[in-house]
Amino acid sequence: MDLTLHVWRQKNSKDAGKMETIEAKGISENASFLEMLDTVNENLQKNGKEPIAFDHDCREGICGSCSLVINGEPHGPEYGTTSCQLHMRSFKSGQNIFIEPWRAKAFPVLKDLVVDRSAFDRIQQAGGFISVNTGSPQDANSIPVPKQDADKAFDAAVCIGCGACVAACKNASPMLFMSAKVSQLSLLPQGKPERERRVLAMVDQMKKEGFGNCTNQYECEAACPKEISVEHIARMNREYFRAALREETPKEGHGGE
């Protein structure tokens, strides 16, 4: 199949960047979207041109590296699929395809389609962790976890941190990502000790990074390759309010004194 690609080209983070039209001819419909780009890059290199830079790693939909906005939709038109798992049979020969990087102030473009997603790392570091004492682990069955909590926590834990939620959101808000982390950790007993400070710190960090606010339009949920539900955003809102109230409560108890 023959395609006309409109790709964002940007030399480095200082460059203004622009859309460039590239013809892609003789692409197999069985190729993945990234394999199609590989083919295009081989041709560009043969002609002495700079290949298109894009993020990729596992190519099996679990690492969260690939980050392409394809015709305005993060990870393309296929529901619950990463760019690497998207196949060219989802497109028609002769079609125009726009390929752009995640667009957010907090995700600056480094080169072409590669963005700096370390803002997510800083949000994670602000509160997305649990404290574990060193030493040998205790028997797993000694901590009872209700089945429904374990299931919900797992639904949230499938987040691969790719940032498609931010790219899809009209306001570049990371609420789906953050709420997945808050849900995963706060539903399980292991995450309870940091329950309040986690959500407060993560929401504070989100603002510092320059992300937008949620307007409940659920574009994130539709774009998420792991089909994470906006139910987690509601849970995070509850967690936030609870934590903000408990922050007001005078701390009592003098254990250890």
Added chain:
Amino acid sequence: MKLCDRLFNSSVGAKMLMAVTGLMLTGFVLAHLSGNLLIFAGAEKFNAYAAGLKSLGALLWVARLGLLGAFVLHVYLAVKLTAENRSARPVKYAHEATIQASFASRYMIHTGLMMAAFIAFHLAHYTFRWTDPSFASLPEGDIYAMVIAGFSSPAVSGFYVLAMLALSFHLCHGVSSVFQTLGLYHGNLNPMTEKLGPIVATIVFVGFSSIPLAVLAGLVK
């Protein structure tokens, strides 16, 4: 107090204040609508209702100040949050696409600011009576006659109907959205909360628009 700071200055807190003030304003809209519909019960009942409201005295002022507070906070936070949202994406997509965001949800700030402009006109029109010189010749306390005089202009009535369309779009997303923001997402509750916005929006649009249209059609004289 730290809680105040969290509510006003954090992303989640500010949205909760938006939801609560939005609910207060929606409550007012529904109360206002139920009062206004008394116009179909005739001049006597409608004027008695208006006089009853005025006789509330101090209570009326408590309600007015409460509403004003909710309105100012709702508008202030909306402008602030929207400015933050716009600045969060400095470079737009060359190919914009919307997967599932509703039309109403995408134009909240626009329909909201249209409502602010409408409220300014509405107060100048019927509360302060600045815009229509014919109101001066009406007998004191005859609100019924004033409404009929006001809506006998097709231009004014048309403007009111358009404003109610904007309001109904605003409520369509807003009312359903309140539940998500306040964390009331629940599998069994959702089919109801999702419909509540469109239901309230329809009631408000049909209810309010019926009055100027009935006046124009000569059904209310």
